[in-house]
Amino acid sequence: MTFNAGIQGPEGAPTANSFTGLESVDNTAYQISAEGEALQRTPLASLDRIVGSHDTLRYAVFPVFDSDAEAGYGFEATAVGIDLLFDDGSWLSQLQVCDEAGYGIEPNVQYESKVLSLNQWNDKRIELTAAEGKKVVEADIVCWRSRRSSTMPHGWISDVSIEPGRELSDNPVELIDIRRGTNSSLSFSRGNCAPAVTVPHGFNFGIPITDADDLSWAYKYHADNRDDNLTPLQALAISHTATNWGSERNVLHVMPTPDAASGHCGRGERALGFRHRDEQARPYYYGVRLERHVHAEMTSTDHVVAMRFSMPAGGGLILDQFDSRGSLAFDVENPRFQISGYNESKFGDNPTVPRMFFAISCDRKIASVKSGVIADRENVSAVVTFDTSEPVVLRIATSFISLDQALHSLALEMPEDMTFDDVVERSKKLWEDKLSLVAIDGANDERRISFASSMYRMFMYPNNAAENAGSNETPEWVYADVSDPRDWDHSDVHTGCDLRNGLSYVNNGFWDTYRTIWPAYCLFEPKAAARLLDGFVDHYRASGWIDRWCAPGPTGGMVGSSADIVIANAMISGVDLLDAQSSYDASLRDATTVSNRMQVGRFDNGHAIFRGYASTSTEEGMSWSLEDYLNDFGIAQASQWLFAHADANDPRRDEYRSNASYFRNRAMAYPRLFNKDVGFFMGRNDDGDFRSLPQEFDPRIWGYDYTETNAWGMAFSVPYDGNGLASLYGGPDGLEKKLDAYFSTPETAKFVGSYRRVIHEMVEARDIRMGMFGLSNQPAHHIAYMYAFTAAPYKTQAIVREAVRRLFLGSSIGQGYPGDEDNGEMSAWYVFSSIGLYPLTPASGEMLITSPSVPRSTIAFPNGVKTTIQAHDWSEENVYIQSVQVNGKAWDSLRMPIDVIREGVTIDVHLGPEPSSWGTTSDSPAYSQAYSPLYSLTRRGTSPLVVCDLTDPKDATDNASTSLESSHRESAMPKDSESQSLAASAFDDCFDGGLSLNPSDWVSYEFTERRSVGLYTVSLGKAPIARGSHAEEGAQLGFGWVLEVSDDGSDWRVIDEQNDPSYRWEEQTRAFMIAEPEAATYVRFRVTGHARLDLRQLEYFEG
Incomplete structure (x- = not known):
C-alpha cells in the first residue's frame, strides 16, 4: 500500500477500487503525526444541521497497515474517528456514544478495540440519539498517536454524512443482505460469497455479475467500480457455484440494454453502472436500478430463475454464456418456449460438470433476434428485442437431464398463470420458514443483520441436484449421476450421464463443513439433515465412494475424508438416517481401502493404515493424519452406536464391535505425531523420524505439514480427546498456557513456508489481531473452545464474545466475515457462538455452553418443541458466565447433551463482568447428566492410551x-x-x-x-x-x-x-x-x- 497525500483514495487495495472512496469519488487523507499532542484534530467540514430523532453519523474510513512495523504492530492507523462539534461548544465524543459494535468513538478506543479493519473501507455508524436537538457546526477527523511508528500512520476518510438511522424490519428475512461477503478478492476475503437469489438448497442460483470474464469473483462489491465509482453490471446470471475457489459452472448471462441497435454487446461495453443503495438484495428477490432508466430483477424457484427487465423504447436483452461450450436456439413462434440450448461452461477442466439444458419462456412476443453478436462466442450470443416497452419477464428453466425435463420443471414450478411477484412471495415464505428455526431477541442492528444473513448462508447449501419427473403431488426424483466422471456422450437435448432415481445433493466441502454446519442441520432440522446427507451417500451407492469435496461430483481437494465424521455425528445426534448401512459403509470404504482415484478416499492409505500416520511423502500428510484420526473417532462412535442398536442375530454385530475398538485405537494414534522436543505436532518421514530437527523448527512457518495454517494452527486439533491433548502439554494448566501463548503470539503473515507467497489466510489471521487465532479459516474454529479442558473456561467466553462482536461487521458494504464463508460453515460458527452453544466434539452427542452474544434466542424445532436460551444481565461488558440453570435447576457443567436441548427446555445463563468458577466444579446434583465431564476419550488427569501393532517391520x-x-x-x-x-x-x-x-x-x-x-x-x-x-x-x-x-x-x-x-x-x-x-x-x-x-x-x- 503506498501513500501520497495528493492522491484521493487508496491504490492497489485488495478489495477496493483505486483512487476513490467507498461511495463518493472524493476523499480526505489523514496522517497521524509523531510530534505534538497524542490527540490530534483536523477540521474536515463545516456543517449546519440540527440533529433529529434517530439520526446517525455515518462515514467510511480506510486505515493503512504499516508493513514495516515490528510483529504485533502496524495497526496504528486505526486510531482514528470522526467527532462532531456542536454550537454550544461541546463535542459528540463527550456524550459517551458508541459505534455500530458498541465501542466508544474516541480514536484511542477505536484503536484498542481493534474494531477497524486494515487496507479496506470500514462503514462506521454512530447513533446520535444522545445529541438530539443539538446543532452541528463542524466535523473533525480525530486521531490518536498510540506509539512511534517507522512511518506516519495514515489512511483515508470518505462519505461523511448525518442521515436518518436505519429502520429495520421485524421480519428476519428482510434483514438478509445476500451481498454480504462479496467485498472480497483472491488476496483478501471478507466471505468470498456469491450474492445468490435462490430457494433453500436450490438447484439454481441467480446472481448479478460485475465481471462476466471472472468465474470466481464474478460480483465484486467495490473492486470492479469505474472511475466515477459506479459499480458496473454486466449481466444477471444462472450460477451453480460451490465456492469462489474454482467451482463455478453452467453459467448463462442475460443483460438488458437500453439500445439494442447499438451493437455494444461485449461484456465491458454493455455494462451499466449503479449504486449499491439502488439494489435490493434479498434471497428471494434481487433488483437494481441501473443508469439509463433500466431496471433488472430476479427471483427463483428450485429449477427456474425468473428475470424481469424494464427498459426504455429501443431496448432489448443480450444473451450470452461464459464461453463457447454451449448452444443457443430460437423458436419465436413456439407458445411454450422461445429460446433453448445447452451449456457446459466450467472453471478449468472439472471432469464432473455435466451438460446443462435450458428453456426460456418470454411473456412478451419477440420482435427480432440477432445472433452471433459477440466474437469468439457467436454460437451462444444474441440480441433479442420485443414488441413492447412494457416490462419483460423471462422464465429460465434448467435441467441436467434433458430439454424436455427443463420444460417439465417450468410447468411444475412456474406455470403461465404464475406471475413474477407470485414467485417472489413463495420464495420469501420458504426462507421465512428456515429463519424461524432459530430466532434472536434484543440484539443490536449489526448483529441482527449478521445473524439473519448467516442463517441464509447456512441453508443456501448444499444444493439439490435432482429433478422432478413426476408431479407436484407425487414427485418422482431423478438426477444425472456425475459421481464417477468419464467422457459422457451428450446430445443437443439429452444428457449422456447415467440417470438415477432418488435425491442427490451437491456443492459441499466436508473438510470445511463438518465442524459446524452439519451439526447445525442435525440439531435444528434432523429430518432434513437425514435427507441432505443421504443425497451424498447416494453418490457412494452409485460409484462406491462418497465425496470429500463435491462440486458437483468428486473434485478432491483438502485433507481428510471428512464425510466420515459428518455421518457419525448424525448418528450420535439422533438423526434417523435413511440408509444407515450405506452411510456407515461409505465411511468404512474411506478408512479401510486403498483408493485408486485422487478425488476420493484417503491419501496414503496403503501405508497410513499400518504406520498410524500419513508420512511427509504425502503432501500435508500430518494434516491428513490429524483429520483422519478425528474421522476414525467418528467411525468408532458410529460402530459403537450400530452395535448397541443391532439385533442379537445381526450378522454384522461382531463387525461393529470389532470396528468400535479398532477405530478408537486408530483415533488415539495422534500422540505419535506430537514432537515433545518442540511442543507441537509434526509430520514424520517414511523412516519414522520427525520432519524437522528441534533447532530448525519454527511454529510460525506456514504449510509443509499444516494445511492452510502453521504449527500453532494445528496445536489443538484433537477436539475428541481434550484431556489427552492436555496431558501432552503437561496437564490442564499446561494446555491453558499453550492456549494463552497461541492467543498472544502475533501472526505476521511473513513466514510463508511451503506456500512461497503470502496467501489470503495469512493476512486475514494477522488482521484479526488475536495472536495466532485465524478465525478466518476453519482449522481455528474450535480452538477458543478448547479452554473447556482447562480450569479457565471463562477465557473461551471472553474470546468468543469479542470475535462475534467485532469480526463480523460490515454486512452493509459486502463484508461481514473475517475470512472465507464456505458452504455455510462460518455462518454456523457465528450462529452457534451467538446463542451460546457450540459443537466442539462432533459425534459426541453434546454441545458446549458458552456466553451468549445475544440476550435471548429460541430454537423452534420442526416438531413444535422450543428451547430458549435467556442471557440475564446481558451487556457488552458482561461476558462471563456466573451460573446456569436448566428449567430452573442448577447446571454446573460445560456440556449440554443434544437430547436435553431437544426436550424443549429453558436455559438461563447469568452473566457478569468478572470471571467465575462456573463450569469447573460439579458439586450440586440436578440433572444427573449435568455433571458428567466434557466428552474426551481420555479421563482427566491421565495420558492418552496409544495402542500400537505388536509386530514391527524392522523385526x-x-x-x-x-x-x-x-x-x-x-x-x-x-x-x-x-x-x-x-x-x-x-x-x-x-x-x-x-x-x-x-x-x-x-x-x-x-x-x-x-x-x-x-x-x-x-x-x-x-x-x-x-x-x-x-x-x-x-x-x-x-x-x-x-x-x-x-x-x-x-x-x-x-x-x-x-x-x-x-x-x-x-x-x-x-x-x-x-x-x-x-x-x-x-x-x-x-x-x-x-x-x-x-x-x-x-x-x-x-x-
Whole structure:
C-alpha cells in the first residue's frame, strides 16, 4: 500500500477500487503525526444541521497497515474517528456514544478495540440519539498517536454524512443482505460469497455479475467500480457455484440494454453502472436500478430463475454464456418456449460438470433476434428485442437431464398463470420458514443483520441436484449421476450421464463443513439433515465412494475424508438416517481401502493404515493424519452406536464391535505425531523420524505439514480427546498456557513456508489481531473452545464474545466475515457462538455452553418443541458466565447433551463482568447428566492410551516365518531387500506386495515376550469379496482362516476362526476381535477353506 497525500483514495487495495472512496469519488487523507499532542484534530467540514430523532453519523474510513512495523504492530492507523462539534461548544465524543459494535468513538478506543479493519473501507455508524436537538457546526477527523511508528500512520476518510438511522424490519428475512461477503478478492476475503437469489438448497442460483470474464469473483462489491465509482453490471446470471475457489459452472448471462441497435454487446461495453443503495438484495428477490432508466430483477424457484427487465423504447436483452461450450436456439413462434440450448461452461477442466439444458419462456412476443453478436462466442450470443416497452419477464428453466425435463420443471414450478411477484412471495415464505428455526431477541442492528444473513448462508447449501419427473403431488426424483466422471456422450437435448432415481445433493466441502454446519442441520432440522446427507451417500451407492469435496461430483481437494465424521455425528445426534448401512459403509470404504482415484478416499492409505500416520511423502500428510484420526473417532462412535442398536442375530454385530475398538485405537494414534522436543505436532518421514530437527523448527512457518495454517494452527486439533491433548502439554494448566501463548503470539503473515507467497489466510489471521487465532479459516474454529479442558473456561467466553462482536461487521458494504464463508460453515460458527452453544466434539452427542452474544434466542424445532436460551444481565461488558440453570435447576457443567436441548427446555445463563468458577466444579446434583465431564476419550488427569501393532517391520525379517516357498510370492521382492524373509512382507506396513496363500498355508510371528492378542486386522487384496454395501452376509465364498497361538512354536491353540468373512471391497483392511484372548509367544495365521487368499498385511493388537 503506498501513500501520497495528493492522491484521493487508496491504490492497489485488495478489495477496493483505486483512487476513490467507498461511495463518493472524493476523499480526505489523514496522517497521524509523531510530534505534538497524542490527540490530534483536523477540521474536515463545516456543517449546519440540527440533529433529529434517530439520526446517525455515518462515514467510511480506510486505515493503512504499516508493513514495516515490528510483529504485533502496524495497526496504528486505526486510531482514528470522526467527532462532531456542536454550537454550544461541546463535542459528540463527550456524550459517551458508541459505534455500530458498541465501542466508544474516541480514536484511542477505536484503536484498542481493534474494531477497524486494515487496507479496506470500514462503514462506521454512530447513533446520535444522545445529541438530539443539538446543532452541528463542524466535523473533525480525530486521531490518536498510540506509539512511534517507522512511518506516519495514515489512511483515508470518505462519505461523511448525518442521515436518518436505519429502520429495520421485524421480519428476519428482510434483514438478509445476500451481498454480504462479496467485498472480497483472491488476496483478501471478507466471505468470498456469491450474492445468490435462490430457494433453500436450490438447484439454481441467480446472481448479478460485475465481471462476466471472472468465474470466481464474478460480483465484486467495490473492486470492479469505474472511475466515477459506479459499480458496473454486466449481466444477471444462472450460477451453480460451490465456492469462489474454482467451482463455478453452467453459467448463462442475460443483460438488458437500453439500445439494442447499438451493437455494444461485449461484456465491458454493455455494462451499466449503479449504486449499491439502488439494489435490493434479498434471497428471494434481487433488483437494481441501473443508469439509463433500466431496471433488472430476479427471483427463483428450485429449477427456474425468473428475470424481469424494464427498459426504455429501443431496448432489448443480450444473451450470452461464459464461453463457447454451449448452444443457443430460437423458436419465436413456439407458445411454450422461445429460446433453448445447452451449456457446459466450467472453471478449468472439472471432469464432473455435466451438460446443462435450458428453456426460456418470454411473456412478451419477440420482435427480432440477432445472433452471433459477440466474437469468439457467436454460437451462444444474441440480441433479442420485443414488441413492447412494457416490462419483460423471462422464465429460465434448467435441467441436467434433458430439454424436455427443463420444460417439465417450468410447468411444475412456474406455470403461465404464475406471475413474477407470485414467485417472489413463495420464495420469501420458504426462507421465512428456515429463519424461524432459530430466532434472536434484543440484539443490536449489526448483529441482527449478521445473524439473519448467516442463517441464509447456512441453508443456501448444499444444493439439490435432482429433478422432478413426476408431479407436484407425487414427485418422482431423478438426477444425472456425475459421481464417477468419464467422457459422457451428450446430445443437443439429452444428457449422456447415467440417470438415477432418488435425491442427490451437491456443492459441499466436508473438510470445511463438518465442524459446524452439519451439526447445525442435525440439531435444528434432523429430518432434513437425514435427507441432505443421504443425497451424498447416494453418490457412494452409485460409484462406491462418497465425496470429500463435491462440486458437483468428486473434485478432491483438502485433507481428510471428512464425510466420515459428518455421518457419525448424525448418528450420535439422533438423526434417523435413511440408509444407515450405506452411510456407515461409505465411511468404512474411506478408512479401510486403498483408493485408486485422487478425488476420493484417503491419501496414503496403503501405508497410513499400518504406520498410524500419513508420512511427509504425502503432501500435508500430518494434516491428513490429524483429520483422519478425528474421522476414525467418528467411525468408532458410529460402530459403537450400530452395535448397541443391532439385533442379537445381526450378522454384522461382531463387525461393529470389532470396528468400535479398532477405530478408537486408530483415533488415539495422534500422540505419535506430537514432537515433545518442540511442543507441537509434526509430520514424520517414511523412516519414522520427525520432519524437522528441534533447532530448525519454527511454529510460525506456514504449510509443509499444516494445511492452510502453521504449527500453532494445528496445536489443538484433537477436539475428541481434550484431556489427552492436555496431558501432552503437561496437564490442564499446561494446555491453558499453550492456549494463552497461541492467543498472544502475533501472526505476521511473513513466514510463508511451503506456500512461497503470502496467501489470503495469512493476512486475514494477522488482521484479526488475536495472536495466532485465524478465525478466518476453519482449522481455528474450535480452538477458543478448547479452554473447556482447562480450569479457565471463562477465557473461551471472553474470546468468543469479542470475535462475534467485532469480526463480523460490515454486512452493509459486502463484508461481514473475517475470512472465507464456505458452504455455510462460518455462518454456523457465528450462529452457534451467538446463542451460546457450540459443537466442539462432533459425534459426541453434546454441545458446549458458552456466553451468549445475544440476550435471548429460541430454537423452534420442526416438531413444535422450543428451547430458549435467556442471557440475564446481558451487556457488552458482561461476558462471563456466573451460573446456569436448566428449567430452573442448577447446571454446573460445560456440556449440554443434544437430547436435553431437544426436550424443549429453558436455559438461563447469568452473566457478569468478572470471571467465575462456573463450569469447573460439579458439586450440586440436578440433572444427573449435568455433571458428567466434557466428552474426551481420555479421563482427566491421565495420558492418552496409544495402542500400537505388536509386530514391527524392522523385526519381521527375524521374527516372521511362513510355510511358503519363495515361488509362491505374489510379487517380486524389492531389489534393496533381497535378504528380507518372505513372511516379513505381511508385516512391512505396506499394502503393496504381500503373500498368496493356499489353504493350509500359514504365516507366523514370534513376539519378544508373551503377548495377549485381543484384536487383529487382515488386509486382503483381490480375494473373493461380497460386493456392494448390501451384499448378502455369510455367502459361501470358500475362504477363511484360523488364528492360533503357541508358547513354543509347536503346540498351537485356536483363538479365533473366520469362515467366509465379508470383505466388501478389494484392497480392504478388516478388524476382528478375539472373544477370549490368550497370552502367548507365537501367533499364527493359517488359511482354511478352499480358495486362495491374497494376503497383504497382518496386524496384532494387545487385548
